[in-house]
Amino acid sequence: xxxxxxxxxxxxxxxxxxxxxxxxxxxxxxxxxxxxxxxxxxxxxxxxxxxxxxxxxxxxxxxxxxxxxxxxxxxxxxxxxxxxxxxxxxxxxxxxxxxxxxxxxxxxxxxxxxxxxxxxxxxxxxxxxxxxxxxxxxxxxxxxxxxxxxxxxxxxxxxxxxxxxxxxxxxxxxxxxxxxxxxxxxxxxxxxxxxxxxxxxxxxxxxxxxxxxxxxxxxxxxxxxxxxxxxxxxxxxxxxxxxxxxxxxxxxxxxxxxxxxxxxxxxxxxxxxxxxxxxxxxxxxxxxxxxxx
Amino acid sequence: xxxxxxxxxxxxxxxxxxxxxxxxxxxxxxxxxxxxxxxxxxxxxxxxxxxxxxxxxxxxxxxxxxxxxxxxxxxxxxxxxxxxxxxxxxxxxxxxxxxxxxxxxxxxxxxxxxxxxxxxxxxxxxxxxxxxxxxxxxxxxxxxxxxxxxxxxxxxxxxxxxxxxxxxxxxxxxxxxxxxxxxxxxxxxxxxxxxxxxxxxxxxxxxxxxxxxxxxxxxxxxxxxxxxxxxxxxxxxxxxxxxxxxxxxxxxxxxxxxxxxxxxxxxxxxxxxxxxxxxxxxxxx
Numbered sequence: 001x002x003x004x005x006x007x008x009x010x011x012x013x014x015x016x017x018x019x020x021x022x023x024x025x026x027x028x029x030x031x032x033x034x035x036x037x038x039x040x041x042x043x044x045x046x047x048x049x050x051x052x053x054x055x056x057x058x059x060x061x062x063x064x065x066x067x068x069x070x071x072x073x074x075x076x077x078x079x080x081x082x083x084x085x086x087x088x089x090x091x092x093x094x095x096x097x098x099x100x101x102x103x104x105x106x107x108x109x110x111x112x113x114x115x116x117x118x119x120x121x122x123x124x125x126x127x128x129x130x131x132x133x134x135x136x137x138x139x140x141x142x143x144x145x146x147x148x149x150x151x152x153x154x155x156x157x158x159x160x161x162x163x164x165x166x167x168x169x170x171x172x173x174x175x176x177x178x179x180x181x182x183x184x185x186x187x188x189x190x191x192x193x194x195x196x197x198x199x200x201x202x203x204x205x206x207x208x209x210x211x212x213x214x215x216x217x218x219x220x221x222x223x224x225x226x227x228x229x230x231x232x233x234x235x236x237x238x239x240x241x242x243x244x245x246x247x248x249x250x251x252x253x254x255x256x257x258x259x260x261x262x263x264x265x266x267x268x269x270x271x272x273x274x275x276x277x278x279x280x281x282x283x284x285x286x287x288x289x290x291x292x293x
Numbered sequence: 294x295x296x297x298x299x300x301x302x303x304x305x306x307x308x309x310x311x312x313x314x315x316x317x318x319x320x321x322x323x324x325x326x327x328x329x330x331x332x333x334x335x336x337x338x339x340x341x342x343x344x345x346x347x348x349x350x351x352x353x354x355x356x357x358x359x360x361x362x363x364x365x366x367x368x369x370x371x372x373x374x375x376x377x378x379x380x381x382x383x384x385x386x387x388x389x390x391x392x393x394x395x396x397x398x399x400x401x402x403x404x405x406x407x408x409x410x411x412x413x414x415x416x417x418x419x420x421x422x423x424x425x426x427x428x429x430x431x432x433x434x435x436x437x438x439x440x441x442x443x444x445x446x447x448x449x450x451x452x453x454x455x456x457x458x459x460x461x462x463x464x465x466x467x468x469x470x471x472x473x474x475x476x477x478x479x480x481x482x483x484x485x486x487x488x489x490x491x492x493x494x495x496x497x498x499x500x501x502x503x504x505x506x507x508x509x510x511x512x513x514x515x516x517x518x519x520x521x522x523x524x525x526x527x528x529x530x531x532x533x534x535x536x537x538x539x540x541x542x543x544x545x546x547x548x549x550x551x552x553x554x555x556x557x558x559x560x561x562x563x564x565x566x567x568x569x570x571x572x573x574x575x576x577x578x
Contacts, residue, residue: 011388011450014381014419019372021339027369027378040362112353116414119317119347119424120371121339291319 024122025130032134036100049138052096056089057146064153071159083172084249086150087179088242093139094187094212101135101191102204110199114291124288128192132284136188143180151176179245186241186273189280196287212238223258230265233258234272243269294455294472298448300464300485301457303474309457310350311477313424316455317342330421343372346420346452348411350427356400360391360410363399364417371418378417385413389443405436412443422453429463441467495541496520497548498532498561507533509551515544532561 019026038045063080081089108114117127151172158165194211195204215237222232233239246254247266259265301309314320315327318338327334330344354363361382368378386395389409394402399410408428415423428444429437445467447454456468464471465485473480499506504526507517516536519525525533537544545562552559 011446012384013451014373014377016377017374018343018418019374020343023372024370027366027375030369030375031366041357107355107357111355112349112351113355115319115349116347116353116367116411117370118319119342119345120367120418121343122370123339 021122021126024120025126025133028117028122028127028130029133029137032104032131033138036104036134036138048099049096049142052093053142053145056092056142057149059086059089060146060150060153063150064157067154068157071157083147083150083169083176084179084245086147087143087176087183087245087249089146093142093183094191094208094238096142097135097139097187097191098205098208100138101188101208102195102201104134105131105192105195106199106201106204109196110201118291124291125285127288127291128281128284131192132185132188132281135192136184139187140180140184143183144177147176147180175249179248182244182248182273183241186277189277189284190237193280193283196284230258230260230262231268234268237276240269240273240276244273295470296453297469298445298454298456298467299470299472300468301455301472301474302459302461302464303457303480304459306476307459307474308477309474310426312474313347313426313455313457316424317345317347343418344421346415346418346423348415348423348425348428350430350457352407354399354407354410354414357398359396360386360399360402360406360413361395363410364395364414367414368417373418381417381419382413385416386410388416389413390439404431405433405439408432408436408440409443412440416447416452420452422455423447424455424457426457427459428456429458429460437463494518494534494536495544495548496532496534496561496563497552497559498530499552500530500558500560502528502555502557503531503533504528505555506551506557509555510535510548513547513551515547530560 034040037049038047059080067079108117118124122130151169154169155162155165160168190211191208194207195201198204198207215235216239219232219234219236219239222228222235223230225232228234233243243253243257243259243266246252246257247270253259253262253265253269257265259269262268301312303309311320315322316329316334318334318341321335329341332341332344334341358366361379364386365375365378365382368381369375371378373381383392383395386392386409389412391406391409391413394406399407402410408431412425412428415425425444429440432440441463444454444456448469454468456464458464468485470483471485472482497506498520503524505528507525510517510533517525518534518536520532520534524531535544535548548562
């Protein structure tokens, strides 16, 4: 028979280094990222984020594959889509934020974890920044990685040579990260703001979908009725960041956009984008104002 | 408040949790100032919180995470480096008796185990002062004993404790000092021992002749009051309280001699110890 022994190892005071608010925000950001992409959780929680990452990478892989297969044929240089259009593919990550944003913010309220978080050296604003940073950085990474895959692949299969391809597409190197950041910050702020209004994940996820779908329908109705002379599309919260994307890539509103015929359409889109972003951030900070120092 | 184990006693709504919120800087005082471990809370709430550990009364744990993950993550949010937080989490979970269960999700824990995790997360950053809100709430007698034993040990580790409870017995058993609140106001504060014992009375209980004893002691210059509901006259048995002056010895001699002279059967002669309940109800000390 095995003999056990109980050892009372007592208590060792901690006299090592301690970080302040910055360390607290970083720790909360790390924990939220882990949670959102399912690390240290069951495989089921990993399916959605990594499945979506795989899905948004497929177009890049196909495009590069076609580029490689046709590089010595008359179809050489054929491309399914441009980098600008591929940023739009990342808007499918709305599905991701509709699930993950509620998951990183609602349980803290529902399971009443907030009091033990705010008993530590951080404020309500720090909490918001950590959560915003977590969702924003994941959306950025998941949108940016496929673009990197596409760019590296195109560079490698380019007939003119890698250096020539990079030189010819140098502007992509700043346009893509900026456009992706525009999308990531917007999706993170909007989805977290909506999720912060309820402690229930399911309700929050449905509300995120609801707001985007309803705003799209409203925009279509306004456009069809020609009520606002092409400005109805500004009510489409899903399309707004894509208008800003076009400003980054093209310097103006895309010709296919309903805003194309509107004087100052680009500025209007940018201002509306900033207003929605500002309102979302306002709601978020307001919801956690009670924990301000 | 002094260092060590301090009991914060009061009925529901007395202001215990509000006081904790004030100490954590999550509420602002309408007047006056709050100072915690040398930090003015209003001016420097972050500095104050970095010295505090907090165990809320209510559930406060993410149910789908393991105890080790919960405690180490909260340790990191307290400012510990990641590796140190993991090590401290392991140590404090060991300390509270959850060494083997720490890799299981909290959602599968019993109430007692969850209370231990809550205590562990409050200790993970080695606080100077731990604010424990009703740590024995919902525990069975064995669990309560174990939790009180853990709390009592904290002072030996150099961690001061402010233990909020409405269970006076818990405070009487583990705390050095007591602060009693009622409706947001201070009722009484002082060392537990003082509150328990300094009543300045002896209780004398006899099986018969309580009336004769009362008269005889009064004639000999002592002040006698009723102890409980029993009358001070008649030939039945009963108990009386005799007020003691600065020097109890002559009073005890007089009581002994009077009992002997009257030939009354003595059942009990004790120093009258007030319970914390009496101190709380009367605010008498």
